[in-house]
Each structure stands twice: as C-alpha cells, then as structure tokens.
Amino acid sequence: MNPVNRWWRTRVLGRERQRFTPCDWEAVWGALPLLEGLSAGEGERLKDLALLFLRDKRLESARGVSLTERMRLTVALQACLPILELGLDWYGGWYAVILYPSEFVPNHEVVDEHGLVWVDDQVKSGESWERGPVILSWADVEAGTGRDGYNVVLHEMAHKLDMRDGVANGRPPLHRDMSGDAWTRELSAAYANLCERVDSGEETPLDPYATESPAEFFAVATEAFFEVPDLLQDEYPGVYAQLRAFYRQDPLARLARQG
Numbered sequence: 016m017n018p019v020n021r022w023w024r025t026r027v028l029g030r031e032r033q034r035f036t037p038c039d040w041e042a043v044w045g046a047l048p049l050l051e052g053l054s055a056g057e058g059e060r061l062k063d064l065a066l067l068f069l070r071d072k073r074l075e076s077a078r079g080v081s082l083t084e085r086m087r088l089t090v091a092l093q094a095c096l097p098i099l100e101l102g103l104d105w106y107g108g109w110y111a112v113i114l115y116p117s118e119f120v121p122n123h124e125v126v127d128e129h130g131l132v133w134v135d136d137q138v139k140s141g142e143s144w145e146r147g148p149v150i151l152s153w154a155d156v157e158a159g160t161g162r163d164g165y166n167v168v169l170h171e172m173a174h175k176l177d178m179r180d181g182v183a184n185g186r187p188p189l190h191r192d193m194s195g196d197a198w199t200r201e202l203s204a205a206y207a208n209l210c211e212r213v214d215s216g217e218e219t220p221l222d223p224y225a226t227e228s229p230a231e232f233f234a235v236a237t238e239a240f241f242e243v244p245d246l247l248q249d250e251y252p253g254v255y256a257q258l259r260a261f262y263r264q265d266p267l268a269r270l271a272r273q274g
C-alpha cells in the first residue's frame with residue numbers, strides 16, 4: 016500500500032471506528048458464530064474491512080425496515096469475511112446494499128443469455144445485480160446467523176465475486192497460481208453429482224438450490240465453505256480445495272483450532 020493510501024485508510028478508520036460503540040461490536044460479533052475461529056489478527060483485519068465496506072457501500076432500507084448500527088455491522092462483517100484475504104477492491108464497481116424486511120419478489124425484467132426478456136417473479140431472500148446493488152431480506156440475514164450452511168450474505172457476496180468478470184457462471188476470476196482447468200473439473204464434477212443426487216430424491220448435504228445453475232452451486236458451496244467446512248470437505252474435497260485456493264482461507268483449520 017502506498018503512503019497516501021495508508022494515510023487515507025488510517026484517517027478513515029479512525030473516524031469510522033467512532034460510529035460504533037464497543038457494546039455494538041461485542042453484541043454483533045457474539046451473535047455471529049461464523050466468526051468464532053478467527054485469530055485475533057484476522058478479527059481486527061475483518062473489523063477494519065467492515066468499516067471500509069460501510070464507508071464504500073450505502074446501506075439502505077426498504078419497505079419500512081428501520082436500519083440500526085448493529086444491523087449495518089451484522090451485514091458488513093459477514094460480507095467482508097470472503098474478502099478477508101482478497102481485499103475490498105474485489106467488491107469494486109457497486110455501491111449499495113438494500114435491506115428488505117423479509118423475502119421479496121423482484122418483479123423486474125431480466126434479459127437472459129439468449130436475449131429473451133422475462134419478468135423475474137420468484138420469491139427471493141437475496142439478490143445481486145451485476146454492477147448494481149445487493150438486496151437482502153433482513154429476516155433471512157437474521158435466520159442465517161446460525162452456523163448451519165445457510166447464509167444469505169455469504170451467498171450474495173459469492174455472486175458478486177463470480178460476476179467480477181461480467182458473467183455469473185460459477186467461476187470468479189481466479190488467481191495466477193490457480194488452474195482454470197482444475198477449477199472447472201472439480202466444480203463441474205461436484206455439480207453433476209449433486210444434480211444426480213437431487214434427481215434421485217436423496218436428501219443432500221448441500222442445499223438443493225445449488226443445482227439451479229453452476230453460479231448457484233458456487234454461491235451455495237461458498238456458504239458451506241465458511242459455515243460447515245467439514246461437511247464440504249467430506250462431500251466434495253476437490254471443491255473445498257479450490258475454494259480454499261480462491262478465498263486464500265482455510266476454515267477447516269479454524270474449526271480444528273476451536274476444537
């Protein structure tokens with residue numbers, strides 16, 4: 016980081032830290048078991064990232080949600096976990112997170128890859144627009160704080176990372192030390208396997224919603240990677256290894272440290 020950036024960052028962080036009381040931090044952190052295995056150093060870096068995230072993105076409420084500082088922190092801390100080792104630049108090019116009170120129906124027009132226009136009227140708990148806002152149902156954010164593999168914030172942020180190269184195809188831009196072939200091989204094989212298991216009526220370890228598309232598979236696998244890494248490692252070790260290389264984090268090691 017160059018000196019000007021470092022100066023800017025220190026100045027911003029100094030000011031932003033004052034917005035939240037130690038009580039706010041403690042209450043929000045304590046209600047997120049997802050963060051339990053982080054080392055002290057990782058925890059401090061995550062808090063700083065969350066403050067910079069809140070400065071960079073406008074959190075807006077819709078349909079009568081009254082937004083509190085704790086809600087803002089709850090969203091920001093979870094949103095920043097995937098980019099803890101990647102940096103805030105990975106969330107560049109979009110500026111708002113909109114909170115709805117509960118599930119919502121977007122009802123907007125969508126143009127698919129064949130150029131067909133249709134109205135999206137599915138009920139959703141979250142949505143990410145390419146170069147647009149992230150929309151979250153607060154009821155689902157709250158319901159997703161248990162460490163059970165369901166986390167709408169991680170899910171939507173995974174879509175944001177996936178769409179950084181302009182397409183939601185379940186493959187974010189990979190790092191230089193990663194192999195695109197290995198990524199495609201591991202994720203495609205797991206996706207095909209999960210589709211088969213869902214089709215055969217099996218109760219699957221990953222949310223069957225993952226079989227909607229490769230993009231949804233990546234988003235659901237990301238939820239599992241951070242929340243229930245042992246389950247993802249047991250079921251799809253190749254996917255775990257690819258996500259560990261992409262996120263540059265090892266949640267399984269964190270889990271082991273926690274005992």
Ligand SMILES: [Zn+2]
Binds near residue numbers: 170174230231
């Ligand atoms: Zn999704």
